[in-house]
Amino acid sequence: MFFEFTHKKVSFWLLMVFIILVYFPFSGNTKPYSFNQMYQFDFTLGFKGSNDEKHIIGFEQNKSFPEPIFKKGFGNSKDYSFSTTNSNISYDNYSLVLFGKSILQDTVKKEKLSEEMFENLLEFDFEETAKIPLLPQNISFMEKLLWGESGLFRKIGITAELTAEQREKELGWRKTILTLHQGFGLLTWGLMAGSVTLGQLWLDGKLDSPIWHRRLVYTTVGSYSLSGLLAIVAPPPFERREEFSTISFHKLAAWLHFAGMVATPVLGILTKESSDYFRSARFHQRLGYVTFSIYTIAMLSVLIFS
Amino acid sequence: MFLRIYFFFIFFLYSSYVFSQNAILQNDKSNSRISYELRHPAHDVVGVSEELEVKIELNRNNYSIINAIAQVRVASFNSGNSNRDSEAMNLIEAIKYPYARFRSTSIRDFGDTLTIYGDLTFHGITKNITIKGNKKISGSKLIISGNFAISLDSFNVKRPTLLFIPSEEYLRFSFKCEFTIN
Structure with a gap:
């Protein structure tokens, strides 16, 4: 007899009751919801599921109705309209039923529902930790020579072994050094x-x-050299991609004004001893203007367009 | 008889379990991207990353999104000027905090529009943000796009300066990610 109590049947029905109580509330999208008749809110409801099986997924306090929850053309959804007071909700002609319990006379406590309904257990299969290369791929020859893993500055004790912490410090130094480079660059321009x-x-x-012209030229060359030296000894950046940017232009222009900064003073010295003073002076003058122009463009390219 | 009912019930439970489960989808990185826009009186900067990783929990019945997580390597943003990007990485301490991560706390899915609430961890600080998004299903492809803004000040990031003028406080993000629905 089926209704005869045996240990197998009892354990079977206990198992069934256990599964129904424990499994169903947590299966699929449906999770146990709490209803509390003590709370009186204006709320908006969101739905999941087919028309025959509505599950509340969310609500928001103090929102006015009607508000479309789903729009046309999405699965079984269509435009919804609500008419409601705090304790009377109807949706088309459907009762809002959840686990056999009508919520027509119930209201919902927001805080508790939110916690239970939107628990996010997603994880990435592999969360990478800090595996960022400490030095850029396109490190220049000078940067490698000075700041590489076994660079000169590490050997003579200016900086320590290449670690993440040390590299962070070096990036801070780079910023300071390049700010000084910029400052001396502006001074040089003046x-x-x-x-x-x-x-x-x-x-x-x-x-x-011409004594004040010469004195100013010596000062300019000194300031220019210091500014250039600072740019050369600065630690490498965080990254350097193969691209043509304003910095690439700035560096290209630097080679040109460097050539001009070497040639112009030399021509100035040679002008003094030249047999055709004015011809040599005019050449020196033009080269000076060209160098100054290139230097100005190089400076503006970084200041304005970087 | 007893065994038949028992196995039928177990089969019913597991089949309902299998068919009612939500799908977990990982985005197709090659068709996903996230970009930021930083505004400055002299110059606006746009940086793009194509290393956006997103995972969503999707309701198979109505294709509504239940949960989402996302992460991006901050050094993967390219603004077209690696020197500027290096400076940005200094400001956000990319060696110490190499990833920006997002975890949704609740999602309001209206079919073709989304409002995603969640926690963004950036520069070692976690803040609640709201993302406004759009959802489009085209064949077996699910495409989610959206935008949000964060305050650099609230994430304790020093604002970059140009010509000694700091940039705008807000960093505006736009994203698009594509999923294949199995």
Whole structure:
């Protein structure tokens, strides 16, 4: 007899009751919801599931109705309209039923539902840890020589062994060094403008002596060299891709104004001893203007367009 | 008889379990991207990453999104100027905090639009954010796009400066990710 109590039948039905109580509430999208008749909220409901089986997935306090939850053309959904007061909800002609319990006379406590309904257990299969290369792939020869894993600065004790912490410090130094490079670069531009102006005034016969032009040129060359040296010894950046950017342009222009900065003073010295003074001076003057122009463009390319 | 009922019930339970389960989908990275826009009075900067990883929990019945997580390697953003990107990496301490991660806490899925609430961890700080998104299903492809903004100040990130003028406080993100529905 089926209704005869045996240990097998009892354990079977106990198992069934256990599964129904434990399994169903947690299966699929459906999770146990809490209803509490003490709370009176205005709320918006969101739904999942087919028309025959509605499950509340979310609500928001103090939202006015009607508000479309699903729009047309999405699965079984269609435009929904609500008419409701705090304790009377109807959706088309469907009762809002969950686990056989009507919520028509119930309201929902937001905080508790939110926690239970949106528990996020997703994880990435493999969460990478900090495996970022400490030095850029396209490290320059000078950077490698000075700041590489076995670079000169590590050997002579200016910096320590290459670690993540040390590299962070070096990136901080890089910022300071490049700020100084920028500062000396701006100072150099001012000095260079002064040198060009005084040189022009000398050639125009408006100065008694070229001594202040020479003095300013020496200062310009000193400031320029210091600025350039700072750029050369700066630690490598975090990354350097193969691209042509404003920095690439700045560096390309640097080679050109460097050549100009070597040639112009040398031509200035040679002008003094030249048999055709004015011809040599004019050449020196033009080279000075070209160098100053390239230097200005190089500076602006970084200041404005970087 | 007893065994038949028993196995039928077990079969019924597991089949309902299998067919009612939500699908976990990983995005197709080659068709996904995230970009930021940083506005400055002199110059706006846009950086793009194609290393966006997203995982979603999808309701198979109505294709609504239940949960989502996302992560991106911060150094993967390319603004077209690696020197500028290096400077940005300094500011967000990319060696110490190499990833930005998001975990949804609740999602309001209206079919073709989404409002995603969740926690964003960036620069070692976790803040609650809201993402407004769109959802499109085209054949077996599910495409989610959206945007959100974060305050650099609230994530304790020093704002980059140009010509000694700091950038706008907000970093505006846009993303698009594509999934294949099995």
